[in-house]
Amino acid sequence: MAKKWIYWFDELDSDFNELVGKKCANLGEMTKLGMRVPPGFAISVDGYERFMEDSGAGEEVQRYFHDNRHEINRVGKQVEASREIRRIIESKNLPQEMAQELRQSYASLCDQVGLHDLPVAVRSSGSVSMPGQMETYLNVRGENEVERKVTQVWGSAFTTRAIAFRLEKSMDIAKTPIGVAVLKMINAKCAGVVLTVLPTTGDMTKVVVEANWGLGESVVSGEITPDQFIVDKTCGECEATISSKTKMVCYGPVGTRVAEIPHDLRCAACLNPDELAEIVRIAKDVEAHFNLPQDMEWVIDQDLPFPENIYWVQARPAKFTKKKQDESQYLADLMSQIFRM
Amino acid sequence: MKVYDVVPGLEFDAERDLAQSPAWFLDATHSVPPWTPMFGWFWINFCRHGMQYGAEKLSLPTVHGWDWRFMNGGGYLTLLLVKSEEEKQRREVEFRKAILPLIQDYDGIWNGFVKEILGRYENLKTLDLDSASNIELLDNFEGTINTCRRMWEIHMYMMYGTYTAYILFENMCRELAGIDDTSPVFHRIVSGFDNKVFQVDRRLWEFSKIASDQGLASVFLENQELDIRGKLEESEKGRNFLKDFSEFLNEDGWRMQRMSEMNLPTWVEDPTPPLSMVKQFILKGGSFDLDNERNKRILEREDAEKQILSKIPSEQRAWLEPLMRLAQKSGIFSEEHDHYLDLYTHAMMRRSALGIGRRFAKSGTIDNHEDIFFLIPDEVRRAGLNPGSFDLRYIVDRRKSDWMEWQKTPNPPAILAEGFDLDQAMGILVKSNDPIALKVVVGSMPQVRPELKADLYGTCGSPGVAEGTARVIVTEDELHLIKEGDILVAVSTSPSWTPVFSMIKGVVVDRGASLSHAAIVGREYGIPVVMNVFEGTAKIRSGQRIRVDANLGAVYILDK
Numbered sequence: 001m002a003k004k005w006i007y008w009f010d011e012l013d014s015d016f017n018e019l020v021g022k023k024c025a026n027l028g029e030m031t032k033l034g035m036r037v038p039p040g041f042a043i044s045v046d047g048y049e050r051f052m053e054d055s056g057a058g059e060e061v062q063r064y065f066h067d068n069r070h071e072i073n074r075v076g077k078q079v080e081a082s083r084e085i086r087r088i089i090e091s092k093n094l095p096q097e098m099a100q101e102l103r104q105s106y107a108s109l110c111d112q113v114g115l116h117d118l119p120v121a122v123r124s125s126g127s128v129s130m131p132g133q134m135e136t137y138l139n140v141r142g143e144n145e146v147e148r149k150v151t152q153v154w155g156s157a158f159t160t161r162a163i164a165f166r167l168e169k170s171m172d173i174a175k176t177p178i179g180v181a182v183l184k185m186i187n188a189k190c191a192g193v194v195l196t197v198l199p200t201t202g203d204m205t206k207v208v209v210e211a212n213w214g215l216g217e218s219v220v221s222g223e224i225t226p227d228q229f230i231v232d233k234t235c236g237e238c239e240a241t242i243s244s245k246t247k248m249v250c251y252g253p254v255g256t257r258v259a260e261i262p263h264d265l266r267c268a269a270c271l272n273p274d275e276l277a278e279i280v281r282i283a284k285d286v287e288a289h290f291n292l293p294q295d296m297e298w299v300i301d302q303d304l305p306f307p308e309n310i311y312w313v314q315a316r317p318a319k320f321t322k323k324k325q326d327e328s329q330y331l332a333d334l335m336s337q338i339f340r341m
Numbered sequence: 342m343k344v345y346d347v348v349p350g351l352e353f354d355a356e357r358d359l360a361q362s363p364a365w366f367l368d369a370t371h372s373v374p375p376w377t378p379m380f381g382w383f384w385i386n387f388c389r390h391g392m393q394y395g396a397e398k399l400s401l402p403t404v405h406g407w408d409w410r411f412m413n414g415g416g417y418l419t420l421l422l423v424k425s426e427e428e429k430q431r432r433e434v435e436f437r438k439a440i441l442p443l444i445q446d447y448d449g450i451w452n453g454f455v456k457e458i459l460g461r462y463e464n465l466k467t468l469d470l471d472s473a474s475n476i477e478l479l480d481n482f483e484g485t486i487n488t489c490r491r492m493w494e495i496h497m498y499m500m501y502g503t504y505t506a507y508i509l510f511e512n513m514c515r516e517l518a519g520i521d522d523t524s525p526v527f528h529r530i531v532s533g534f535d536n537k538v539f540q541v542d543r544r545l546w547e548f549s550k551i552a553s554d555q556g557l558a559s560v561f562l563e564n565q566e567l568d569i570r571g572k573l574e575e576s577e578k579g580r581n582f583l584k585d586f587s588e589f590l591n592e593d594g595w596r597m598q599r600m601s602e603m604n605l606p607t608w609v610e611d612p613t614p615p616l617s618m619v620k621q622f623i624l625k626g627g628s629f630d631l632d633n634e635r636n637k638r639i640l641e642r643e644d645a646e647k648q649i650l651s652k653i654p655s656e657q658r659a660w661l662e663p664l665m666r667l668a669q670k671s672g673i674f675s676e677e678h679d680h681y682l683d684l685y686t687h688a689m690m691r692r693s694a695l696g697i698g699r700r701f702a703k704s705g706t707i708d709n710h711e712d713i714f715f716l717i718p719d720e721v722r723r724a725g726l727n728p729g730s731f732d733l734r735y736i737v738d739r740r741k742s743d744w745m746e747w748q749k750t751p752n753p754p755a756i757l758a759e760g761f762d763l764d765q766a767m768g769i770l771v772k773s774n775d776p777i778a779l780k781v782v783v784g785s786m787p788q789v790r791p792e793l794k795a796d797l798y799g800t801c802g803s804p805g806v807a808e809g810t811a812r813v814i815v816t817e818d819e820l821h822l823i824k825e826g827d828i829l830v831a832v833s834t835s836p837s838w839t840p841v842f843s844m845i846k847g848v849v850v851d852r853g854a855s856l857s858h859a860a861i862v863g864r865e866y867g868i869p870v871v872m873n874v875f876e877g878t879a880k881i882r883s884g885q886r887i888r889v890d891a892n893l894g895a896v897y898i899l900d901k
Contacts, residue, residue: 327660328444331667332437334660335509339402339433339774 002097005047006105009040009183020044021125021179026315033289035282035312038299039112040120040183041105047098048154048178055092061085061158065173073167075160082160089155094147102150103143106182113184117141119251122149124156125179138215139185139251146182153180185251186311189302190270191216192226194283195318196233197293204293207231207280211270213261214248216297216313223247227270231280238276242269275300278307286315293318345739347378347717348385353412355756362419363758364766365410369852370833371601374816375414375747377714378740380603383489383690385411391493392777393421395501398494400435404775406497414744415752420773443502444663447670454495455681461488462595465689470696478697479725485693486718492686496678497777503671504776507856510668513661518652522855525804525892529645531669531855532803532864533638536676538836539631539865541593545615545840546629548586549622557582558623566617566821586612596684599817600835603691604714617821618840625825630843634867672861679836679858697721704728707737715740780856787873787894795895797874797881799849802860805869807847808888808899811881828889830881834859842866847889849877849896871896 012020012028020028024042031037052058064084071077094102110118123136135156137149156162157176166173192211197204210226212218219226225243232238244266250259271279279298287294297314346352358365367373376384393406405421423429443450465488468481511522520526552558555578564572573579587609594608594615608615646665650658698713706728707713713721715737724731755766770778787798812827814820817837823829828847831838835858842848842862846869850859853872863870869891877896881887886899 327663328441329437330660331444331506331509331664332440334513334664335440335505336402336433336436338505338509338512339429339436 002050003046005044005050005098006101007042007044009037009042012042016044018177019046019179021177021181023123023125023314024179024181025125027181027183027313030286030312030315033286035286035315036308036310037312038121038184038186039109040181041109042125043102043150043180043182045177045179047180051092051094051098051151051154052089054095054098057089057092060088064088072163072173075164078160078163078167082158082163085158086155089158090148090151092151094151099147102147106143106146109182109184119185120146120182121185122146122153123181123183124153125181126157126177138256150180150182154178183313186299186301186313187303188215188250189300189309190214191297191299192219194279194296194298195293196283196287197318198230199318205233207233207283209271209276209279209283212245212248213265213270214250214259215256216299217249217256218247218258220297229271229276231276233284236277236280240269242267245270271300274306275310278310282310282312290317295319345736345743347740348382348411349717349719351385351389351410353410353417353756358410359756359758362408363761364769365417365419365756366766366770367752367754367756368416368418369754370835372414372416373751373832375744375752376416376602377414377604377744378717379694379714380601380687380690381411381414381416382717383486383603384416384601385409387490387493388416388497390490391495391497394494395497395499396421398498399439399501399505400432401501401505401775402429402433402436404773407775407778412756413752414747417756420769420775420778422769422773440502440505444506444667447503447667451499451670451674454499458488458492458495458681458685461491462685462689465693468696470692471699473696475700475726475728478700479722482693482697482718482721482725485689489686489690492682496682499674499678501776503667503674504780504856506664506667507671508776508779510664511855513664514649517657517661518649520649523801523894525801526645526648527855528801528804528864529638529641530649530665531642531672532861533635533640533642534669534673534865535635536673537680538676538839541680542618542840542843543629543631544589544593545618546622548582548589549619551585552582552619552623555582561616561620561623566613566620569616569620570612586616590615593680595688596680596837597687597691598837600679600683600837601687603687603694604711607688607691609688614837621840621844625844631865634865638865638867671856672864675856675858675861676836684836694721697725701728701733706731706733708734712737712741715744780854787875790893790895793893793895795890795893796898797849797871797877797896799871799874799877799894799896801891801894802848802850802853802855802857802870802872803863803868804892805847805867806888806890806892807869808886809846811849811883811885811887811898812845813878813881813883815878822883828887830877830883830887831859832878833857834862838862842868847871847891849874849881849887849889851875851877 007020009028009031012025013032014025014029016025016028020042027037068077068081072081110116119139119141121136121138122140135153140146140149157178163173190211190213192209194207194209196207198206198208209229210219212224212226218224224245224247227243228241230239245261246266247258248261249256283294283296286296295316295318296312299311299313301309301311389409396404396406403423405423407418408421410417423432465481465484468477470478514527515521552561557578560572560579561569573583590609590612596608598605598614653661694713695710698710701707701713701724702710706724716733720733720736724733755763757766787800789798807828809826809828811830812823813830820838820841823841823844825844827845828849829845830849832851833853834850839862848859848863848870850872851874853859857872859870860872869889871889871891871894874896881898888897888899
């Protein structure tokens with residue numbers, strides 16, 4: 001029997017980083033912690049490698065790089081290489097056996113949720129951080145589309161930037177281990193992020209929640225001014241800043257689109273106090289579990305009742321100005337030295 | 342123990358105390374003229390406690406704080422040095438942890454303390470002293486004692502922490518950019534900040550505008566300071582003015598005329614000093630100088646900040662900038678703490694003590710309510726609950742005659758062990774690395790530069806050059822002698838002197854360092870301040886024309 005290459009999220013945790021990529025492993029880890037994550041499955045790097053081998057795409061890619069090895073350091077050539085390799089990969093169908101397995105998994109996900117042609121997100125999940133080269137496809141419906149988007153995500157491992165990055169780091173350019181996450185799209189009422197530390201000051205006594213109507217992309221990209229709630233971890237005191245929100249991201253017929261927010265919702269808080277409290281509670285639990293400040297993404301489903309409507313799509317250690325701590329310590333050290341003079 | 346000790350346990354005892362430390366310095370800023378016994382008791386006990394508390398809380402590597410003794414109304418201090426190298430190292434490790442909160446959340450900590458102490462004052466003020474029972478009165482007095490003790494803890498913890506940051510910034514400016522704390526660029530960096538004391542002055546200026554708008558200017562201008570209040574009471578408009586004025590005083594007037602004494606009325610009791618400041622503002626006319634000056638100062642500061650930062654490698658800026666912000670807070674703290682801490686607490690002490698004084702006088706325990714300042718807390722406790730059963734007049738009599746004796750002969754500036762001279766004593770202060778001793782007491786020593794042919798040499802507290810009539814002021818009650826355009830000559834200045842800075846052209850002080858009151862306020866007003874000339878009040882006479890060049894640290898007496 002061929003190697004297992006599709007995993008349900010509850011089969012995964014952070015030990016699977018290499019195999020399914022960080023994003024999938026993280027969704028698995030959150031599932032294990034009892035957090036509600038969108039139902040779905042992961043395609044491991046084995047799946048990618050098997051596809052490349054069985055479909056013949058791998059050989060063609062190797063050949064292309066070999067043939068162009070003298071020119072590949074030129075930026076112009078890298079642009080051309082990206083286009084060519086993505087074309088090669090996306091032109092290949094999934095080998096029969098793999099296609100069947102993928103369809104089966106998608107079908108059981110649809111069953112699980114109870115929806116025919118369930119809209120899913122197909123996201124890349126790299127095992128090493130590589131900036132900006134991984135694509136995400138939202139609102140993907142039907143087995144054929146899912147199949148197509150999975151190969152497109154694989155192809156996205158060969159963007160110009162990814163090629164340049166791998167050359168620069170002297171990594172094998174023909175090989176790019178990449179996992180894929182296929183998960184239910186949430187019919188988002190609103191979405192956003194929660195950080196268990198104030199990123200600007202490093203203040204760990206507060207939780208900050210940022211939210212906008214629609215999907216989370218608008219908040220994560222920083223293009224709009226979201227609602228902001230700063231909550232004291234101990235006493236629960238909340239400082240809310242409700243912004244006038246004009247634009248949100250929502251589903252289009254294919255993928256997503258930017259939409260105007262209806263006037264009556266613009267200045268309304270997009271989280272109610274119960275939802276806010278629940279998000280903060282879970283964020284604090286996760287922080288306590290990892291013993292590290294967390295940066296988490298959540299979505300609230302408009303079709304489900306509270307608290308089942310809160311979904312988590314990301315949890316990772318927060319980046320914040322830890323430098324602040326170091327600088328303070330450095331200053332403290334310098335101050336102590338003035339007593340030595 | 343003698344019955345008449347003013348501060349039992351902490352009276353100066355030459356034999357024992359000189360064996361403990363060879364040099365004791367008179368705190369001339371706070372205890373000249375000599376303190377009343379009750380005030381001396383509070384200061385010696387709790388300033389001493391606060392300094393040791395602050396030094397221990399921060400685990401200052403080289404010093405355990407200061408020790409204090411009382412002698413003839415004077416406060417004498419010496420440093421408690423950390424003796425062994427090994428202990429210094431141990432304390433340094435702890436210091437690095439203890440100072441962190443102040444680096445990371447300075448404003449949060451200071452604002453928290455202000456809230457705490459203001460809460461205590463409000464609490465003390467809720468008691469109506471004249472209708473209270475003896476038990477409540479004594480309780481209020483004990484609460485005041487505890488508040489004073491706590492005030493000094495906050496005071497010295499903050500002061501040690503703040504000044505340490507300031508000294509480091511000064512050192513770094515010298516090392517990295519080649520400028521020290523007497524340089525004009527440095528002064529620009531630490532000026533252009535508002536603080537509570539200035540805000541109070543601004544309110545007084547606003548009252549001068551109100552008075553003029555209401556047609557009350559003549560009441561101020563045509564009457565002696567002491568009569569202004571009574572004359573205002575005579576008209577409807579005047580009464581309205583006084584109503585608003587006393588509302589303002591109830592909030593911000595809990596302060597003493599003399600910063601470190603309790604035998605003079607607070608502004609709340611006697612509004613003559615703030616009313617005479619209103620008069621000065623009316624005389625002067627125009628806008629509130631500080632507003633215009635402040636804007637100039639802010640621009641200059643931002644320019645100077647850029648100048649400093651540009652001289653420093655970019656990787657150093659990440660910590661130098663937060664350090665600079667901390668150092669800038671030193672000036673704000675230096676002024677604000679007087680308002681929220683010393684002045685207000687002393688006003689509370691006076692309020693509570695007078696409440697008991699009135700009760701005692703009614704019961705015949707003492708003759709006059711103000712005689713309470715000649716008792717110390719243990720004696721107050723003796724008669725506190727049953728004043729009618731005790732006659733404490735014999736103690737008051739004896740203490741009062743002692744106190745009057747103290748006024749006649751000035752206390753010596755230092756008491757030194759045999760064979761020990763003042764230079765050696767100053768050397769100990771400097772070697773202690775005690776941040777407060779360095780920044781407030783000692784200061785930089787002036788450089789005598791014969792080529793300048795100046796009459797006095799000092800250090801620059803605020804840059805600039807000015808020429809004008811000298812006005813030598815010894816105590817606060819002479820402040821009204823100052824005229825527009827004078828150059829103030831004093832031993833040192835304190836917050837109650839702030840309003841005259843809007844009238845004068847320059848300042849010469851005998852003692853001072855870059856965080857002394859005269860330097861901080863002079864910088865905000867943009868007038869030259871020369872400090873540490875030592876003999877200014879001795880050599881300069883009121884009325885002489887003098888020229889101060891703060892940039893060079895030189896003072897010239899033009900008509901000798």
